Amino acid sequence: MLVKHCVISALTRSTSHSPSSTVLRRQQFLVRTLCASRTHLPKLIKAMSSTSEADAESVLRTVTPTLDPKRHKGQAGKIAVIGGCREYTGAPYFAAISALRIGTDLSHVFCTKDAAPVIKSYSPELIVHPVLEESYTISQFSEEEKRKVQDNVIGEVDKWMERFDCLVIGPGLGRDPFLLECVSKIMLLAKKFNVPFVVDGDALFLVTNSIDLVKSYPLAVLTPNVNEYKRLVQKVLNCEVDEEKAEDQLRSLAKQIGGVTILRKGKTDLISNGEIVKSVSIYGSPRRCGGQGDILSGSVAVFLSWAQQLKSGPESPSESPAILGCIAASGLLRKAASLAFTKHKRSTLTSDIIECLGESLEDICPVS
Ligand SMILES: NC(=O)C1=CN([C@@H]2O[C@H](COP(=O)(O)OP(=O)(O)OC[C@H]3O[C@@H](n4cnc5c(N)ncnc54)[C@H](O)[C@@H]3O)[C@@H](O)[C@H]2O)[C@@H](O)CC1
Ligand SMILES: Nc1ncnc2c1ncn2[C@@H]1O[C@H](COP(=O)(O)OP(=O)(O)OP(=O)(O)O)[C@@H](O)[C@H]1O
Numbered sequence: 001m002l003v004k005h006c007v008i009s010a011l012t013r014s015t016s017h018s019p020s021s022t023v024l025r026r027q028q029f030l031v032r033t034l035c036a037s038r039t040h041l042p043k044l045i046k047a048m049s050s051t052s053e054a055d056a057e058s059v060l061r062t063v064t065p066t067l068d069p070k071r072h073k074g075q076a077g078k079i080a081v082i083g084g085c086r087e088y089t090g091a092p093y094f095a096a097i098s099a100l101r102i103g104t105d106l107s108h109v110f111c112t113k114d115a116a117p118v119i120k121s122y123s124p125e126l127i128v129h130p131v132l133e134e135s136y137t138i139s140q141f142s143e144e145e146k147r148k149v150q151d152n153v154i155g156e157v158d159k160w161m162e163r164f165d166c167l168v169i170g171p172g173l174g175r176d177p178f179l180l181e182c183v184s185k186i187m188l189l190a191k192k193f194n195v196p197f198v199v200d201g202d203a204l205f206l207v208t209n210s211i212d213l214v215k216s217y218p219l220a221v222l223t224p225n226v227n228e229y230k231r232l233v234q235k236v237l238n239c240e241v242d243e244e245k246a247e248d249q250l251r252s253l254a255k256q257i258g259g260v261t262i263l264r265k266g267k268t269d270l271i272s273n274g275e276i277v278k279s280v281s282i283y284g285s286p287r288r289c290g291g292q293g294d295i296l297s298g299s300v301a302v303f304l305s306w307a308q309q310l311k312s313g314p315e316s317p318s319e320s321p322a323i324l325g326c327i328a329a330s331g332l333l334r335k336a337a338s339l340a341f342t343k344h345k346r347s348t349l350t351s352d353i354i355e356c357l358g359e360s361l362e363d364i365c366p367v368s
């Protein structure tokens with residue numbers, strides 16, 4: 001009886017802060033089945049520990065570097081966002097400025113020529129490269145001229161690639177076929193230099209249709225929202241999203257894509273690399289204004305690159321930098337969203353959440 005009681009309370013804690021009645025029913029069924037035979041207890045304990053609520057605040061404290069006066073510009077990170085086109089200029093800006101607000105030293109944006117002046121006008125802090133091309137600007141070109149344009153685009157990114165600690169590919173990229181073809185080549189380039197990348201927004205559309213671009217690249221992190229996740233599951237697992245088996249399905253998806261890390265965004269953020277599944281369900285806000293995913297992708301890039309620096313140190317954590325980066329980013333975004341909502345209620349905008357990133361991080365890891 002005591003064992004059963006402990007198991008139920010541990011399972012309740014391990015899945016979510018407020019498990020739905022369906023989840024509770026499933027847990028109780030599992031407990032009844034497994035308690036019938038004590039020989040299954042070790043399996044149960046393993047299952048409990050494989051999907052658990054991450055201690056996001058503790059991860060944030062572990063990965064966030066101290067502000068050491070001996071460090072020079074660039075050591076706290078150099079991030080590049082690949083995104084921004086005629087329609088979308090907000091998304092790459094949100095991702096890039098969030099990275100700076102969290103503490104990266106340099107934040108670049110590689111966008112189309114039309115989007116560049118607009119993004120530059122939002123902030124002088126960002127380094128903006130007007131290098132991407134959309135089909136409409138080259139519609140009169142011959143095939144050979146188009147190939148030359150593509151080579152130029154790749155050449156412009158190539159010059160910088162080695163300097164970046166992480167890329168965020170996709171916020172506000174759009175779905176122009178010529179532009180997406182260039183972005184596939186940028187992904188190949190990043191892999192050649194072992195630069196980690198976060199795949200978000202329209203780059204997830206690209207990757208869903210060409211899964212080999214990320215398959216088995218351990219430094220790839222995918223951050224799908226509800227629609228993007230649905231399309232990934234349909235394409236890769238050939239089935240529909242099953243909320244009853246959310247954790248197992250996410251684990252299978254990440255495994256099937258060769259162990260990439262996936263952060264499935266939603267009421268609870270779920271993170272898996274095909275082995276473990278972690279959840280982050282703290283704080284948050286009921287406001288669902290567009291752009292919060294862009295803050296998240298920029299944040300994952302920063303925390304991932306900081307976690308990678310720890311990997312080479314003496315107190316290297318056991319989890320991968322990609323998993324740690326996702327947990328830290330999700331925890332911080334939710335805390336900042338909660339703080340912004342307290343201040344602005346229904347009128348909370350993505351920029352208000354970005355304003356709260358610094359205060360939220362300071363609350364967890366004070367500068368001194
Ligand atoms: N201020 C900005 O510039 C912003 C730009 N954004 C960019 O906008 C682009 C599109 O991102 P979204 O998050 O909107 O992409 P989604 O694919 O989630 O959604 C696109 C639109 O189509 C609808 N839709 C998509 N699939 C659907 C389906 N199966 N059934 C029903 N409706 C469906 C959605 O409701 C949404 O309105 C990305 O490049 C993204 O980065 C967003 O990040 C939001 C902010
Ligand atoms: N229902 C929800 N309740 C609480 N938090 C949520 C909910 N849905 C999403 N979030 C939070 O908002 C973050 C962004 O998720 P969202 O689904 O809005 O991304 P997105 O659609 O890609 O955003 P964007 O508009 O930037 O493209 C998630 O990481 C999560 O923490």
Ligand SMILES: [Mg+2]
Pocket residue numbers: 200201225293294
């Ligand atoms: Mg998005």
